[in-house]
Amino acid sequence: MVDHRSALIARFGAPRRVSSEEAASLARLAAAPAVPRDAATVILLRDAPAGGGVEAYMIRRTVAMSFAGGMYAFPGGRVDPADSDEMLAWTGPPVDVVMPGLDRDPARARAVVCAAVRETFEECGVLLAAPPEAASDGTTPDGAAPASPAGAGTVAMFSADRQAMEDRRLTLADLLTRRSLALRADLLGAWTRWVAPELEPRRYDTRFFVAALPPGQQPGVASSEADGALWIRPAQALDQFYEGALAMLPPTVFTLAELAEFDDVAGVLAAAAARDLAPVMPRISVVDGLWRLLFPHLDREAVDR
Secondary structure (H helix, E strand, O other): OOOHHHHHHHHHOOOEEOOHHHHHHHHHHHHOOOOOEEEEEEEEEEEOOOOOOEEEEEEEEOOOOOOOOOOEEOOEEEOOHHHHOOOOOEOOOOHHHHOOOOOOOHHHHHHHHHHHHHHHHHHHOOOOEEOOOOOOOOOOOOOOOOOOOOOOOOHHHHHHHHHHHHOOOOOHHHHHHHOOOEEOHHHOEEEEEEEOOOOOOOOEEEEEEEEEOOOOOOOOOOOOOEEEEEEEOHHHHHHHHHHOOOOOOHHHHHHHHHHOOOOOHHHHHHHHOOOOOOOEOOEEEEEOOEEEEEOHHHHHHHHHO
16 A cells, blocks of 8 residues: 555655745744634545545636645635624534534634535535435435425526625525525534644645535536536545646645545545544744755654554
8 A cells, every 4th residue: 555644745845945035035934924714625525436435526726816726626715704603504413512623612613614614615516504304414304315405496596696605795694594404514524624834924724524425416617716626536636646737735635645545435424523633734944945844743643653
């Protein structure tokens, strides 16, 4: 079996020389690091059609994007103030019961889950919600899955809701109310948490969630922030990353390496319940004009094994 973790630590940690201007910029960031903003991303999963593994849904961010432009990622984005709306419809167990390690502040944890659901809907049209009476897998009491998360609405109306949310003309709370739906924290599993290094000018504290593609739903056309999308086995994505065909940030690649070890979506979701959600924060080292990205947390785990 390929030791992806060691290979990725070595690849991302390869030193490179920095100019005097870049070194000065890094020194300024070291003196006053940016405060990381809360963010969330969702790894939509389905069992691979041929069996023996899972497929993850990924989008390619447009080159024009100021953050991670041109890179492949999972749907997601930063937490907005509206994600803290206490009137947003919820059903099932509370977040701090389903994901006790997500955050010490239950309100903050709830907002992060809201952001995860909202961003996934905005970016690919998949809505991780269910009727209030639905079971934890999103099915109704008679075992049937709703034909569409838009309820009785047409596909066109559902697409209009998505566009309205992307344009900030409609909130997630509004959408759930008008479609008689509610969020269920147990439709997602908290997988990992990455915080950008202190020497990054734009920093995010990102929680990664896993979720099974809901019955009856398929990702639609990618949002304006993406110019492509695909379903891909994690191992295949890693191969293409090594070949230079798929550009990805470290948290995305390390997460794919972990998911490549699972045979089915059920196994991933079961493993999520026992995941360590301690923040992983790489460190940027600049010594004698050489820049290196270090992974203290991951390096320590590799030594322990």
